[in-house]
Amino acid sequence: MADGPGSRTAAVMAAIRGRIAARGLTPGEKLPSIRGLAGAMGVSPSTVVEAYERLAAEGAVRARPGSGFYAAAAAPPLTLAEIGPRLDxxxxxxxxxxxxxxxxxxxxxxxxxxxxxxWMPVAALRRAARSLARAEDAVLTDYGATRGPLPLRRLLARHFAGEGLPVGPEQILLTGSGTQAIDLICRLLVRPGDTVLVDDPCYFNFQALLRAHRATVVGVPYTEAGPDPERFAEAAAAHRPRLYVTNSALHNPTGATLSPAVAHRLLNAAAAHDLLIVEDDIFAAFEPEPSPRLAALDGLDRVIRIGSFSKTLSASIRCGYIAAKADWIEALIDLQVATSFGGVSPVAAELVAGAMGDGQYxxxxxxxxxxxxxxxxxxxxxxxxxxxxxxxxxxxxxxxxxxxxxxxxxxxxxxxxxxxxxxxxxxxxxxxxxxxxxxxxxxxxxxxxxxxxxxxxxxxxxxxx
Known part of the structure; x- marks a missing residue:
């Protein structure tokens, strides 16, 4: 905390303004208790009182005698560029x-x-599209089943079994894309202000999506064998993160591969600190031979596997997946119905299954x-x-x-x-x-x-x- 009572008051005011702007405090919501915020920020209760009074004078919060202070201003539209440091x-x-x-x-x-x-299998996609033209009318006109078509989920289950991850089709949810898969998981597990660990460097859209969910993003230095395990354990202990989001196979952007030793240390640290892991497996098909997978080593206990077909098949045919524990899949289905009514497009899922089932794939x-x-x-x-x-x-x-x-x-x-x-x-x-x-x-x-x-x-x- 900066020195001087004035700077401490300004810091408290900035923290509250930031939470209101990021929708961590919605209009009409009660502000943190004076003593609670004082303890969290390492300042005196009188500093918090002064900050709240100044915010009330600005109109940012309202004082209710005998009740406390409440967020007053309507939240501005959420602009991702305004969340976190201003960048070029x-x-x-x-x-x-x-x-x-x-x-x-x-x-x-x-x-x-x-x-x-x-570079893409356009001929296989065209054959799948011709087959789709002969599909039942419902495939072309109706909403999809909430889990997604069974044939594609069975295909994925067979693929997972081949890498030592026994998963039934009922544990697989098809989504509108790999990005939507992460979005649904964040909706289920992350609340504004929760900390999420990512690799540093990491896929840039992980950062953007986590900001949209108003998470606090903490980076862990990445090495040629995966995230630095000591720094990972330190971050897990210091920040008590809710999630860790990563690529295991052919890491984006570095191209590095997770080693077995680092994988085991990550899982041990995750268990010790009650941390959940989202493993994005989107680049797996590019490996000459399989490397360690956190989901396979963990058995989907605290690891969630996600992926899509945009890199090897088509970015135009939007289809992703989530493999997770059965109770999590049930909750994620409800969220997908609530946010997009139904699951993946039946047309997209049929095209993916047709192209992947093609002998040329x-x-x-x-x-x-x-x-x-x-x-x-x-x-x-x-x-x-x-x-x-x-x-x-x-x-x-x-x-x-x-x-x-x-x-x-x-x-x-x-x-x-x-x-x-x-x-x-x-x-x-x-x-x-x-x-x-x-x-x-x-x-x-x-x-x-x-x-x-x-x-x-x-x-x-x-x-x-």
Whole structure:
């Protein structure tokens, strides 16, 4: 706490204003008790009284004699950019997504998170679409079943069993996307102000989504073998987090793989501190051979498995899944009905099941892994010629997490490249602590455009903005 009574009062006022702005306190809701807030913030009760009185004079809260203080002002619209520190848009967790999704068709996107259309199994999707045209009328017109179609859930259950995770179809919920899967879990388990652990660096949309749920996001440094287990245990003890959200296979953005030793230490720490884990398995199909999975080691006791088919099949056909304990699935079904009425689109689920059941899908994945291995090697060589070095060479996938030459700032490089029609992903987009300004994530599958490397070379040579 800052020194001086005036600064302490201002700090209390800022904390209450922040909770009102983030909807942690809704209009008409009673403010924390004077003694309770004083203890939580390490100030005297008189400081809290003075802060509440000043807020009442501003009109932000109302005093009710004999009752206490209550939030008064109507909450402003929730704006994610206003939650947390104000950032340059070039390092805002939403920036890369918006540039990549809204850009013109000829925009080059080595910073985006998906494969080019020509790398996807379009022929299998077209066959599945033709089969869908002969489906029952209800598939094309009705709401979906709350868990999602049984054939796709059975397919997923067989896949999970093959990796040592026995899960029945009744423990699998199909969702509108992988992002919706995390959103539903947050609705079920996270309350405003709860702490959630993430990797540092981590997938940038984890941060944006958690901010939308008004969670306090705490990063744990990520190593080549997974999150630093000692720092993870320290954060779990210090912050008493509700969740930990991570990728186990081919971590985004680093491409690292979780080791068995680190996996066991994470699960032990989670059990010791009553922490739940959300394991996003979206990149599993890109591995040359399976790596440790927290869900399989834990048996879905305190781990929830999520994923989708957007990376290997189609980002246009929105379909994700959640695998969890049966009672959690029941609660998540209710939330999905309440927020989107019904489950995943039957059309989307039928297309996914049809394409994955196609005999060519396995061959597509094998070809994709070989093609990506070549692209990673070639991409690393061409980036190395510019002084851009991979942090590690991943076992699979399409990301390279790279250190820029000394003295270069990734946000400056991204701004310069965008002016020439190239979208890049600067490191601090992924870093909760904003300590990755000298890193950049590259999608090697999106680097075939002849503009990419000349633009990078010019951006590296340009003076800082």
């Amino acid at each position: 848009r070039a390092v805002d967790p939403l920036w890369v997504s918006r540039q990549s999704l809204d850009g013109e068709p000829d925009l080059s996107k080595p910073g985006c998170g998906w494969l080019p259309a020509e 396995r061959k597509h994945l094998e070809t994709l892994r070989r093609r990506l291995a070549r692209a990673r090697r070639e991409g690393a060589e061409r980036l190395g010629a510019l002084g851009i070095r991979p942090w590690l060479m991943p076992r699979g996938g399409f990301y390279l997490w790279c250190a820029l030459p000394e003295g270069q700032n990734a946000a400056d490089i991204a701004r310069a490249a965008l002016r020439e029609g190239v979208v890049l992903a600067p490191g601090d987009v992924f870093s909760v602590s904003h300590t990755a300004s000298h890193f950049m994530r590259f999608n090697v599958a999106q680097m075939g455009d002849a503009r990419v490397f000349p633009v990078l070379q010019r951006a590296l040579a340009a003076p800082a903005a």
